[in-house]
Amino acid sequence: MEWFGENPPTAVVTGGASGIGRAVCELLSKEGYRVAVADRDKAGAEEVAHHIDGHAFEVDVADEASVVALFEGALAVFGGTLDALATPAGIADTTPFMDLTVDTFRRVNDVNVIGTFLCIREAAKHMRSGGRICTVASVAGKRGGGLSGTAAYAASKGAVLALSRSAARALAPQGIAVNCVAPGATITPMLDKAFNDPEHKKRVEAMSLLGRSGEPREIAEAIAWLLSPRSSFVAGETLTVDGGLMLD
Numbered sequence: 149m150e151w152f153g154e155n156p157p158t159a160v161v162t163g164g165a166s167g168i169g170r171a172v173c174e175l176l177s178k179e180g181y182r183v184a185v186a187d188r189d190k191a192g193a194e195e196v197a198h199h200i201d202g203h204a205f206e207v208d209v210a211d212e213a214s215v216v217a218l219f220e221g222a223l224a225v226f227g228g229t230l231d232a233l234a235t236p237a238g239i240a241d242t243t244p245f246m247d248l249t250v251d252t253f254r255r256v257n258d259v260n261v262i263g264t265f266l267c268i269r270e271a272a273k274h275m276r277s278g279g280r281i282c283t284v285a286s287v288a289g290k291r292g293g294g295l296s297g298t299a300a301y302a303a304s305k306g307a308v309l310a311l312s313r314s315a316a317r318a319l320a321p322q323g324i325a326v327n328c329v330a331p332g333a334t335i336t337p338m339l340d341k342a343f344n345d346p347e348h349k350k351r352v353e354a355m356s357l358l359g360r361s362g363e364p365r366e367i368a369e370a371i372a373w374l375l376s377p378r379s380s381f382v383a384g385e386t387l388t389v390d391g392g393l394m395l396d
């Protein structure tokens with residue numbers, strides 16, 4: 149499939165070893181992209197890269213030098229062009245509010261917020277006009293948690309919503325579009341622990357119009373659309389993909 153020109157488009161996907169990130173790697177690969185699968189889980193990234201004939205990169209998105217090295221490495225492999233970036237890498241936290249330590253709050257925000265910021269900044273250094281970026285927030289960032297995540301997680305995802313809009317403003321003059329997907333409950337390893345409690349799972353799923361959790365592929369579809377020129381008039385937007393949960 150020809151998206152951007154004569155050569156196959158290129159994409160960096162963080163968190164590509166698991167869950168939503170893995171589904172994004174698989175879908176982009178199917179659509180003809182050359183994909184850099186980036187994750188702190190090196191073996192997981194290698195497994196996905198092998199499966200889709202992509203390229204694996206070990207990265208800690210919270211570490212500036214590591215993110216700089218990721219984009220230099222990916223650009224070297226891609227021959228100097230980067231068309232798309234998706235940033236699903238993230239961590240959750242369910243510590244009750246009054247037990248939350250500053251260390252935990254910082255770690256969650258280092259990965260989810262600083263990590264997203266660093267990836268956008270480094271990607272934008274290498275993108276030409278027409279480049280597209282999709283970040284990953286959460287309905288927790290809109291609701292203040294209340295599903296499975298608590299304060300540190302909700303605050304970090306609220307920050308991703310604002311960061312994405314800010315980046316959209318900053319990068320529009322370069323012709324780079326930044327949008328965001330805010331998933332609702334999605335069946336991935338991140339939710340395993342919380343959803344081990346059947347009552348909790350039932351309560352969360354009953355909150356959405358569709359009465360169920362999402363599949364990683366359903367989130368990936370939205371991300372792939374926002375990364376493609378099919379969404380060419382969408383800029384600075386947050387697409388909530390939650391089976392109708394945010395309606396209430």
Ligand SMILES: NC(=O)c1ccc[n+]([C@@H]2O[C@H](COP(=O)([O-])OP(=O)(O)OC[C@H]3O[C@@H](n4cnc5c(N)ncnc54)[C@H](O)[C@@H]3O)[C@@H](O)[C@H]2O)c1
Pocket residue numbers: 162163164165166167168169186187188189192207208209210235236237238239240259263284285286287330331332333334335336337338339
């Ligand atoms: N699953 C859900 O219900 C849900 C809902 C809303 C938002 N989200 C968001 O979607 C994104 C993907 O989550 P998922 O459910 O696929 O989780 P997941 O745990 O299956 O995948 C997350 C991936 O990110 C990687 N990662 C974590 N910290 C990293 C770091 N510092 N550097 C590089 N990679 C790192 C992990 O190794 C893992 O492969 C996250 O940002 C999450 O907050 C998930």
